[in-house]
Structures are given as structure tokens and as C-alpha cells.
Amino acid sequence: MGQLTDAVLSNATAAEIAAAPLPEEYFAAHLRVEDATMFEGVVDKDVRKSLRLGHVPMPELAPDEVLVAVMASAVNYNTVWSAMFEPMSSFRYLKGLARQGGWAKRHDQPFHVVGSDCAGVIVRTGSGVRRWEIGQHVVVSPAYVDDQEPTTHADGMLGGDQKAWGFETNFEALAEFTVVRATQLIPKPAHLTWEEAASVPLCAGTAYRMLVSERGANMKQGDVVLVWGAAGGLGGYAVQYVRNGGGIPVAVVGSERKAEAMRRLGCEVILNRTEIGITDEIADDPKQVIRAGVRLGEMINEQVGRAPDIVFEHIGRPTFGISVFVAQRGGTVVTCGSSAGYQHSFDNRYLWMRLKRIIGSHIANLQEYWDAHRLFELGHIVPTMSAVYPLTDVAAACRLVQANQQIGKIAVRCLAPRAGLGVTNPELRERIGEDRLNPWRGLTTGSDGAEFGGQRDDPA
Structure with missing residues (x-):
């Protein structure tokens, strides 16, 4: 696989890793600019048709960057958006970034390496990097900020040049190597495997800012929190934060299989969205939205005795009007996305x-990511990974997410030769417990079937 890869996989010293030559190219999941119009007029924008696997050129490092050997990554919905070329082609984002000039010009390529989650090993550091060294195990925050912008020092997510790494930038994590700013790095939790750690950063950080941070809903003990899509990557972390913080999670799911996932997290109030009467069409009928909101409110009140103090939103069009209606008087609807449509309507009264x-709410700043990862290091919050795919089958994994067939996070093994590696604190892992660390392992099924193609490398 190459001298550098061999050095990383053999746990070589920092000096040995530094001495190994950089490859001129590396293997990556990527999009091609000539494919950007391939889905025009197509109803089913199957991401397996647009995601390519192959070698791309190794970029040069800027002074404030590090090169990370990616041991594992994970699938996020922003990769699905990129592979569908929605809401617009990601190549437009890359051209916009390149207009800043200097090192940013590198991002404008005829290919776009995607992926916004990463766990790996630092193999090179830029000349301006001080706090990080070759050989360190890290995970990556997807918040790509400009540290020379004043607003960034108040809150990195408010900076005008803040971008989502892996969506609006190039050379990212569904690959053998990735380029990362030093301001994105977080120490990898030592008790987690590579694939477990890779399933944490984006969704866990985003949910933390939405619920726990003072910049989000600022959740307090006793709060009732309605979590839409609770069996997804974001929702699984949201339910854990609510329980860990002394709140009452109310999980909305779409099947009994997903209800079982909630029970494995200790969630006691679980509602099936079909019983609420939610369809994609009701968003166009204000009366049906109110009726669904009334039904949902009655179901929640029957179980917990009050309306939600906080509604955790990331579904969008089919649910947003209901969320505004059902929240407690003086309550909060916090939203970080719209996976089912971003044109919302609601009754403003x-x-x-x-x-x-x-x-x-969008991603999280670096301090919020460090605070969230502290909870993982303590064992208070655990990964929501349900399956692991090899990089060669990443398109099938992305299709599962596109079709909403997964539970929690699907990890992708990149340079790690097999699942289960990367643990450097086995004592802590044993103390927390294997079952506690992997409550959702094996719940994503059908990943080796004809519908999606591909093959999990850890059949459960």
C-alpha cells in the first residue's frame, strides 16, 4: 500500500512516519465535475451512480494544516447532498473557496473528495502547526473556520467564512488521507475503535450545540425534549444528551426496529410517526398540520404530562410546522437542517x-466539540454506530442513508485493515463495557442485499 501507509499500520514511531515518503496520489471516494448535471430531470438521484472510487493527486499542505492518514470515516447526509449535486453542485462551493486566493486555490479541482467524519493518525504537519505532532491519534471537527476573522474568536460558527469541511471544501475524509486545519483537531477517545470514533464528530458535536450549549436550546434538568428522527445519527446522540442531562427524551421513529434502538438507549417515551399521521403532503395543508400537532401533543401529554420544552428539528418540511405548534408556551424549536425539504411553512400565531x-444551529465550535468529546471519554455518551463498510463499498453505504434505511451512523473503514482496531486504553473500555459502547451494533440490516449492493465487513 506504500511506505507511509505501512509505517502507520505497523505503529511506527513519529520519526519513522516522518521519514516515509508521501505518495503522489491516494485512493478516495470522490465526485467528478463532468457529472454535475447527470441528475437533471431524474427522480431517483441514486448516489451510487455519482460517487466514484479511484486515485486523486496528493495536495500540498498549507502552513496551518496537517495531513491525516484516515483509519475510518462515516457517512453523513451532507455527502448524500453532495452526491446528488443538491441544493447545488458542490463544485460551486469549491470555486467560491478558491476565489479567496492563496492556499484556497487548491480546492478548485475537477474532483471533489467528500466526507465530514474522520478518525486517524497525523502523518505530516505544516510549518505553522504548534500543538500537534506526527503520530498522534485524532478525530476531526467538521467546522472549517477562518481564525483571522474577528467573529471567529467569539464563536467560530458565526464567522462569515465558516464552512462545512467535506461539503464545502476538498481533500476530505472518505479516503486514505485527508487535509485538516490544526484548528479542527481533537484527541481521539483512547477507548474507542477507529470506526467508533469516526462515527462521533459531526453528529455528536452538532447535537451538543443544539441542546446543551448556551448558543443552542440551553437544555436544563427536567426539560421534555421532542426528538424527530431519533434513530438517526443526530437523533441517537440527542436522546443520550437529554438523558445524561436529566431531561426527558420523547423519541419519534418510523418503525418497530427503530423503536428497539431507542429502548437500547434507555429511552422510555417512544412514538411512531405513522400514528401521528405525518406524511410529506400534510405540510401543504395548514389544517392537517394543526390536527397532527394536536394528536402529537395529546400523545406526549398522556405520557409525560406536559408539552415539549424543546423540539429537536432536522427533518424539515414535513415536521417543522408541527414542531412550532407542539412546543410548550415559551419553548424552543432548534434546527440544524432539513433532510426532507428545506422550504418550511408554519402558523406564525x-x-x-x-x-x-x-x-x-450549524455544526459546533471547537470548544463545544471538545466539551462533547469529554463526555465520550467519561463514558457518559457512546457511539451510535450500527454497521461498518469498507471504503470500496462506500457508495452502497451512502445509498442506505439516502433511502433512510440505516439506524444511527454507518462507519467506513478506510486504512484500518479490519474493524476493532485503534483502542489504546483497553482498561477504560472494559470498565465501560462492550455492550454499553455498542448499543446499536448490527441494527442496520440489508446492507449485503441486492437492493443496495455492497457488503458490510462486520456481519452482525
Whole structure:
């Protein structure tokens, strides 16, 4: 696989890794600019048709960057958006970044290496990097910020040049190597495997900012929190934060299989969205939205005795109007995305007359990521990984996420030769317990079937 890869996989010293020559190219999942119009007029924008696997050129490092050998990554919905070329082609983002000039010009390529989660080993550091060294095990925050912008020093997510790494930038994590700014690095939790650690950063950090941070809903003990899509990557972490923080999670799921996932997290209040009467069509009918909101409110009140103080939103169009309606007087709807449609409508009377708030939230700043990862190091929060795929089958893994067939996070093994590697604190792992660390392992099924193609490398 190459001298550098061999050095990393053999746990070589930092000096030996530094002495190994960089390859001129590396294997990566990527998009091609000539494919950007391939889905025009197509109903089923199957990401298996647009995601390519092959070698791309190794980029030069900027002074504030590190090169990471990617041991494992994970699939996020932003990779699905990229592979569908929605809401617009990601190549437009790369061209916009390149217009900044200097090192940013490298991002404008005829290919786009995607992926916003990473666990790996630092193999090179830029001349301006001080706090990180070759050989260190790290995970990566997907918040790509400009540290020379004043606003960044108040909150990195408010900076005008803040970008989502792996979506609006190039050379990212579904690959053998990735380029990362030093301001994105976090120490890898030593008790987690590579694939477990890779399933944490984006979703766990995003959910932390939405619920726990003072910049989000600022959840307090006793709060009732309605979590849409609770069996997804974001939802699984949201339910854990609510329980860990003394709140009451109300999980909305779409099947009994997903309800079982909630029970494995200790969630006691679980609602099936089909019983609420939610369909993609009701968003166009205000009366049906209110009816669904009334039904949902009655179901929640029957189980916990009050309306939600916080609604955790990332579904979008089919649910947003219901979320605004059902939240407690003075309550909060916090949203970080719209996987089912981003044109929302809601009855504003239930917002202004009942003094509710809508908070937009995006990824998390570096301090919030470090705070969230501390909870993993303590064993209070655990990964929501349900399956592991090899990089060669990443398109099948992305198709599962596109079709909403997964539970939690699907990890992708990149340079790691097999699942289960990367643990450097086995004592802590044993103390937390294998079952506790992997409550959802094996719940994503069908990944080796004809519908999606591909083959998990850890059949459960």
C-alpha cells in the first residue's frame, strides 16, 4: 500500500512516519465535475451512480494544516447532498473557496473528495502547526473556520467564512488521507475503535450545540425534549444528551426496529410517526398540520404530562410546522437542517402569541466539540454506530442513508485493515463495557442485499 501507509499500520514511531515518503496520489471516494448535471430531470438521484472510487493527486499542505492518514470515516447526509449535486453542485462551493486566493486555490479541482467524519493518525504537519505532532491519534471537527476573522474568536460558527469541511471544501475524509486545519483537531477517545470514533464528530458535536450549549436550546434538568428522527445519527446522540442531562427524551421513529434502538438507549417515551399521521403532503395543508400537532401533543401529554420544552428539528418540511405548534408556551424549536425539504411553512400565531423561539444551529465550535468529546471519554455518551463498510463499498453505504434505511451512523473503514482496531486504553473500555459502547451494533440490516449492493465487513 506504500511506505507511509505501512509505517502507520505497523505503529511506527513519529520519526519513522516522518521519514516515509508521501505518495503522489491516494485512493478516495470522490465526485467528478463532468457529472454535475447527470441528475437533471431524474427522480431517483441514486448516489451510487455519482460517487466514484479511484486515485486523486496528493495536495500540498498549507502552513496551518496537517495531513491525516484516515483509519475510518462515516457517512453523513451532507455527502448524500453532495452526491446528488443538491441544493447545488458542490463544485460551486469549491470555486467560491478558491476565489479567496492563496492556499484556497487548491480546492478548485475537477474532483471533489467528500466526507465530514474522520478518525486517524497525523502523518505530516505544516510549518505553522504548534500543538500537534506526527503520530498522534485524532478525530476531526467538521467546522472549517477562518481564525483571522474577528467573529471567529467569539464563536467560530458565526464567522462569515465558516464552512462545512467535506461539503464545502476538498481533500476530505472518505479516503486514505485527508487535509485538516490544526484548528479542527481533537484527541481521539483512547477507548474507542477507529470506526467508533469516526462515527462521533459531526453528529455528536452538532447535537451538543443544539441542546446543551448556551448558543443552542440551553437544555436544563427536567426539560421534555421532542426528538424527530431519533434513530438517526443526530437523533441517537440527542436522546443520550437529554438523558445524561436529566431531561426527558420523547423519541419519534418510523418503525418497530427503530423503536428497539431507542429502548437500547434507555429511552422510555417512544412514538411512531405513522400514528401521528405525518406524511410529506400534510405540510401543504395548514389544517392537517394543526390536527397532527394536536394528536402529537395529546400523545406526549398522556405520557409525560406536559408539552415539549424543546423540539429537536432536522427533518424539515414535513415536521417543522408541527414542531412550532407542539412546543410548550415559551419553548424552543432548534434546527440544524432539513433532510426532507428545506422550504418550511408554519402558523406564525403559535410562535408569536405563545412566545416561542426558533434557533438555527450549524455544526459546533471547537470548544463545544471538545466539551462533547469529554463526555465520550467519561463514558457518559457512546457511539451510535450500527454497521461498518469498507471504503470500496462506500457508495452502497451512502445509498442506505439516502433511502433512510440505516439506524444511527454507518462507519467506513478506510486504512484500518479490519474493524476493532485503534483502542489504546483497553482498561477504560472494559470498565465501560462492550455492550454499553455498542448499543446499536448490527441494527442496520440489508446492507449485503441486492437492493443496495455492497457488503458490510462486520456481519452482525
